[in-house]
Amino acid sequence: MTLAKSFISAIGLSAGLHFALGQSQVPLAQKDSPQQPNVVFILTDDQDVRLDSLRVTLWTGKTPHNTNVTDVNPPYGGYPKFIAQGFNDDYFPVWLQQSGYNTYYTGKLFNAHTIKNYNSPYPGGFTGSDFLVDPYTYAYLNSTFQHNKDEPRSYEGEYSTDVVAEKAYGFLGDAVRDLENKPFFLTVAPIGPHSNVAVGDLSLGQTHSAVFSEPISAKRHQHLFEGVKVPRTENFNPDHSTGANWVLGLPQQNQSNVDYNDHFYRQRLRALQAVDELVEGLISRLEEYGILDNTYVVYSSDNGFHIGQHRLQPGKTCGYEEDINVPLIIRGPGIASNYTTNIVTSHTDLAPTFLELLGIQLREDFDGKPIPVTKAGIEATEQTRREHASVEYWGIAVSEGAHQPLYRQHNTYKAIRLSSAEYNLYYSVWCNNEHELYDMTADPGQMHNLLAPSPSVSNGTLVAGLPIEKVVARLDALLFVLKSCRGLSCREPWKQLHPAGDVNSLADALDDGFNGFYENEQTRVRYEFCADGYIVDAEGPMWETHGLATPYSRDGAIWEEWV
Ligand SMILES: *[C@@H]1O[C@H](CO)[C@@H](O)[C@H](O)[C@H]1NC(C)=O
Ligand SMILES: *[C@@H]1O[C@H](CO)[C@@H](O)[C@H](O)[C@H]1NC(C)=O
Ligand SMILES: *[C@@H]1O[C@H](CO)[C@@H](O)[C@H](O)[C@H]1NC(C)=O
Ligand SMILES: *[C@@H]1O[C@H](CO)[C@@H](O)[C@H](O)[C@H]1NC(C)=O
Ligand SMILES: *[C@@H]1O[C@H](CO)[C@@H](O)[C@H](O)[C@H]1NC(C)=O
Numbered sequence: 001m002t003l004a005k006s007f008i009s010a011i012g013l014s015a016g017l018h019f020a021l022g023q024s025q026v027p028l029a030q031k032d033s034p035q036q037p038n039v040v041f042i043l044t045d046d047q048d049v050r051l052d053s054l055r056v057t058l059w060t061g062k063t064p065h066n067t068n069v070t071d072v073n074p075p076y077g078g079y080p081k082f083i084a085q086g087f088n089d090d091y092f093p094v095w096l097q098q099s100g101y102n103t104y105y106t107g108k109l110f111n112a113h114t115i116k117n118y119n120s121p122y123p124g125g126f127t128g129s130d131f132l133v134d135p136y137t138y139a140y141l142n143s144t145f146q147h148n149k150d151e152p153r154s155y156e157g158e159y160s161t162d163v164v165a166e167k168a169y170g171f172l173g174d175a176v177r178d179l180e181n182k183p184f185f186l187t188v189a190p191i192g193p194h195s196n197v198a199v200g201d202l203s204l205g206q207t208h209s210a211v212f213s214e215p216i217s218a219k220r221h222q223h224l225f226e227g228v229k230v231p232r233t234e235n236f237n238p239d240h241s242t243g244a245n246w247v248l249g250l251p252q253q254n255q256s257n258v259d260y261n262d263h264f265y266r267q268r269l270r271a272l273q274a275v276d277e278l279v280e281g282l283i284s285r286l287e288e289y290g291i292l293d294n295t296y297v298v299y300s301s302d303n304g305f306h307i308g309q310h311r312l313q314p315g316k317t318c319g320y321e322e323d324i325n326v327p328l329i330i331r332g333p334g335i336a337s338n339y340t341t342n343i344v345t346s347h348t349d350l351a352p353t354f355l356e357l358l359g360i361q362l363r364e365d366f367d368g369k370p371i372p373v374t375k376a377g378i379e380a381t382e383q384t385r386r387e388h389a390s391v392e393y394w395g396i397a398v399s400e401g402a403h404q405p406l407y408r409q410h411n412t413y414k415a416i417r418l419s420s421a422e423y424n425l426y427y428s429v430w431c432n433n434e435h436e437l438y439d440m441t442a443d444p445g446q447m448h449n450l451l452a453p454s455p456s457v458s459n460g461t462l463v464a465g466l467p468i469e470k471v472v473a474r475l476d477a478l479l480f481v482l483k484s485c486r487g488l489s490c491r492e493p494w495k496q497l498h499p500a501g502d503v504n505s506l507a508d509a510l511d512d513g514f515n516g517f518y519e520n521e522q523t524r525v526r527y528e529f530c531a532d533g534y535i536v537d538a539e540g541p542m543w544e545t546h547g548l549a550t551p552y553s554r555d556g557a558i559w560e561e562w563v
Contacts, residue, residue: 036100036183037333037358038175038295040282043187044275045108045194047301048322055110055302056082059092061351061366063392066486068534070394076533078112083121092351093125093185099360102127102182104171106145107164107189108137118146128174130167132160132189138197140216140271159218161190161274165281172282176289185354188282192275193268193305195314195400212400214263214314217270225269229262235309235445242310242447244434246397246408247318250311257403261308264401268305296332296357300350310446313399319391319415319428320446328371332357336375343381344419345371346389348490367490385505387420390482390490391428395532410530412538416479423464423506427475431530431538437472439463466510473518474509480525484542496543 043058056062056069056077064070069085071077082088093103103126113123114134123129133152136144143160145167146152155163168188175184195212217224230236237253253261279299286292306322307314316323328345348368355362356370372381397411415428415436424440435451441464450461450468461468481493489496494503503509509518523541531538 035294038179038183038291039185039332039354039358040172040286040295040297041185041187041354042275042279042282042297042299043107043189044272044299044301045189045191046303046305046316047193047272047327048304048306048325056087058302058347058350060087061092061348061363061368063348063367063390063485063490064394065392065484065534066367066490070392070534071532072111074112076394079110079114079123080112080117082110088121088124091125092354093123095125095355095360095363096185096358097125097127099358100182101358102175102178102184104128104175104184104186105189106130106167106171107187108132108191109189111137113137115144115146115152118152119149122149127184128171130171132164132191135197135199135210138191138194139199140191140196143191159274161192161271161278162218164188164190165274165278168278169281169285172285172289176291179291183358185358188278190275190278192271212398213402214267215271217267218274221270221273224273225266228266228269230265230307233309233445235447237308237311238447242449243318243320244428244436244449244452245410245413245430245432247310247312252311253308253313253403257313258308260402261314264314265307294333296330296335298332298354299327299329300347301326302347307401313403314401315397315399317393317395317397317411319393319413319417319426321417321426321440321444324389324391324417330373335373336378339375339378341378341382342419343372343378343386344389344417345386365487367485367487369491385420387423387505388416388418388478390479391415391417392483394534412527412530412532414479414483414525416475416482418475418506420505420507423471425463425471425475425506427472427479429476429479429525429527431527433526435472437463437468437475469519470510470515471506473522474506474514476525477518477522478506478509480523480541481543483525483539489543 056067057064060067067085067087069077069081074080093105096103105126106129109123109131112134113131118131118133123131128148130145130147133144133146136142136154140160142154142156143163144152144154145163168186171186175186193215195214196216198211198213235242237258239252241248241250283292283297286295303316304323304326305314305316306312306318306320309322310320312318346368349371352362352366352368353371357373372378392414394412397408410431412431413428415426418425426436426438426440426446428436437450438446438448439450440446450463451472463471477497478493481489481496485493494505494509495501497503526540527538528540529538
């Protein structure tokens with residue numbers, strides 16, 4: 001869910017219907033095995049699976065409301081806020097080093113990690129690092145990298161993803177040379193297929209004139225995909241507006257806008273070709289080094305992307321399926337081979353998943369839990385159902401294309417994406433207290449908001465054969481717990497409502513015996529007002545057992561201007 005990016009205020013949690021693919025059948029690593037497995041983690045930017053997580057969530061295993069890094073830029077987020085919250089000496093790469101791993105990173109780490117603040121302090125936890133830094137992070141043809149403790153260096157005229165690839169191969173070589181002493185964890189985070197972002201002339205003081213445009217491909221790929229268009233799904237530029245809040249007010253796009261969006265889509269596909277080559281380059285090198293069978297290769301993206309669905313201009317920051325459903329592909333020792341699953345996970349689960357794969361102790365305060373990756377583990381989970389992910393977002397929405405490059409205020413909402421054998425639902429509450437519910441079995445495109453205040457939705461509406469009020473009461477109670485959960489209560493939210501442990505899913509909670517409990521006794525989720533960050537007064541009633549979930553309260557996030 002979650003949603004990250006450049007100069008936008010985005011945060012959230014990338015929910016995902018994730019899938020695992022694998023090859024070898026070697027047993028999972030033993031904790032004290034002499035040959036600890038390695039990891040190569042490839043993290044793309046804005047890649048959807050249909051067509052934001054924040055990276056702090058990804059690297060801490062905590063939901064945004066528990067890190068209070070709820071944006072990609074200050075004052076509510078970005079690298080300065082990550083530092084101010086005290087995470088730099090207590091997060092994933094640091095834990096890996098403490099467990100004996102060499103850690104390498106190249107590409108984008110955080111937004112608002114810049115040519116000015118890269119050394120105040122340096123990101124903790126890396127044996128070797130070469131980060132893309134703002135304001136040139138998304139300049140495909142003028143990327144600027146900051147290596148270890150060196151000064152930033154510009155790669156004007158070179159193609160960003162190719163530079164990342166060369167750096168990744170270099171770190172892989174370093175890692176292999178030290179493999180007798182230590183296993184490694186290498187993260188490779190190219191910007192593709194993110195939009196290109198050009199900044200103004202800094203020497204003229206144009207620090208805030210960032211312009212988003214379609215991604216740029218490597219020259220060798222610019223002829224590909226001629227004539228390809230955004231899939232014309234039911235929700236593509238529909239005749240009637242859909243969604244809620246500002247989305248519901250969007251005008252239908254005219255032909256030149258649609259043509260531009262098709263071009264934008266092709267540029268994304270072209271930009272992904274260099275990423276494809278990077279993946280192949282990594283795999284073939286792992287093979288040459290003879291370590292492919294003892295290395296997990298994990299591929300994902302920080303959030304999805306929409307182009308034209310619900311009449312939206314290119315961008316993310318929404319809770320709809322295009323934005324929150326991201327790819328997750330895993331191969332390595334013991335991973336189920338050629339196996340795809342629809343169990344629901346989120347990026348909050350990735351840090352725990354990596355630790356479990358490597359036999360490293362999980363942390364009590366993780367909000368996420370390990371994703372099963374073996375065939376038996378996945379099958380068992382499919383039986384017990386791992387069915388929901390929470391989505392949280394604060395701040396503004398940004399349109400990244402050439403049209404209507406507007407910032408939309410009040411894009412603050414919370415949501416639940418729930419998918420099981422019986423139910424396939426998306427439920428959201430916006431900061432203006434508009435609600436959405438989509439029954440995605442009947443309505444995969446999320447075209448018909450069953451909670452719209454319109455006469456077409458009547459009291460008789462059924463969701464999966466049940467009265468809508470009955471289903472909504474359960475979803476709302478679950479969201480109410482999730483919005484301020486912490487640790488165990490995030491991992492086992494139904495237990496907060498049913499301490500006896502007899503309810504573990506929506507299906508269980510729908511038992512008629514609980515009608516009174518859910519329909520009359522629970523406090524409903526509501527906002528007091530729309531805020532751009534996790535402001536307590538805006539958040540409405542909170543689940544009482546937990547109070548506020550803000551373990552990190554160090555003050556002083558400082559946003560340094562780039563110049
Ligand atoms: C989160 O941080 C913001 C400043 O970035 C602060 O105003 C807010 O009170 C914090 N929220 C909580 C719940 O501590
Ligand atoms: C490229 O980036 C460098 C900073 O790394 C900057 O000094 C230079 O002006 C940029 N070039 C262009 C054409 O924007
Ligand atoms: C099409 O829509 C875009 C975006 O709203 C607008 O800028 C443009 O002027 C429109 N073009 C025509 C021909 O109406
Ligand atoms: C993977 O599974 C799919 C469908 O189950 C099958 O069609 C395909 O042949 C399999 N591929 C391999 C390499 O086993
Ligand atoms: C739905 O039904 C309830 C009572 O069953 C009634 O109070 C309410 O006005 C109805 N709402 C609509 C929109 O018909």
